[in-house]
Amino acid sequence: MPDPIDINDIVIESSKAFAAKFNEGMAGPNPEHELIATVLKSAAGATGYGFLGDFPRLKEWIGERQLKDLAKHQYNIVNKLFESSVRVGRVDYEDNDYGRYGIVFKQMGYDARMHPDEHIFSLLKNGFTELxxxxxxxxxxxxxxxxxxxxxNAYIPPSNPQEGWYLLDTRRPIKPLIWQERIKPELQRVDDANDTHVFTYDEYLFGVRARGNAGYSFWQLAAGSQEELTAENFTKVYDGMMSQKDSE
Incomplete structure (x- = not known):
């Protein structure tokens, strides 16, 4: 007679398999937010970007150095907390019926990798109202x-505004938008048989946790138009961006 299956061994192996599926999902997609946003690390609940404005540019040194205050503005990006969670019945492990959940964890990894896109591109859509x-x-x-x-840097017609289109300068180290990363997405689990939740509800819990937020960088690196996208209007927006000067 074969030895009974140790459910704890099954839980350990399945949790490793779920983590592998999650990492596989994270590694698969190619998110596009990094094309228009600079990814910056955050070490606190909120990070200040008071230096935004004009960085000092090289100019002829005449007399004393012309020092520039990089903390003039009070602009903070407050980190948000994100989660995605699922529950898996303990009996599915006992009956060896947990393999079907693999695709769920792969999708969770995919969504975790792609979720900055949603926030960054929403900033563009809301750029005519968000500060x-x-x-x-x-x-x-x-x-x-x-x-x-x-x-x-806004082109708004007197009537019949369109959905909006944008012209962005993404060639510089600082791009027009910022993705602020506090904690990368990580898969967490509650699968200890002695855990209060497992004991009470006879189920295991798995969830993704991440912290971060999106914000604006230099408005000088972007222009938004609610006019019809025609060659004439595009040229107008392009010429407008090319003719911009800094604050000085």
Whole structure:
């Protein structure tokens, strides 16, 4: 007569298999947010980007150095907490019927890898109302300059606005948008037979946990238009971006 199956050994092996499926899902996709957003690490609940504005540019050194204050603005990106969770019946392990869940964990890994895309591209869609470091909407007709005057990076028709299209300068180390990463997505589990939840509900819990958030960088690196996308309107937006000056 064969020895009875040790359910604890099955749980350990299946948890490893689920983690492998999750990692496989994480490794599969190619998210696009890094094309338009700089990924920056965060070491706290919120990270300040008061330096946003104009970085000092090289110029002829005449007299004393012209030091620039990089903490003028009060712009913070507050990290959000994200989760995705599933429950798996303990009896499925006892009956060797847990293999069908593998695809679920692979999908969880895929979603975890892709979820910054949702937040970054939503920023573009909401850029005509959401505020950036200067307290104005990211796409705005009157961004203030330090030495007076305003600059526009928004093209809004007097009537019949379109869904919106965008022109972005992504060639620089700092891109127009920021994905702030506090904690990378990780798979956690509650599968100890002595755990209170397992004892009470006879099920194991698995979940993804991550922390981070999306925010705006330099509005000067982007322009948004709600006009019809025509060659004429594209040229207008392009020429507008090329003619921008810094705050000084």
């Amino acid at each position: 950036c470091y200067d307290g104005q909407p990211f796409f705005d007709t009157d961004h203030p300059l330090e030495k007076g005057g305003t600059v526009s």
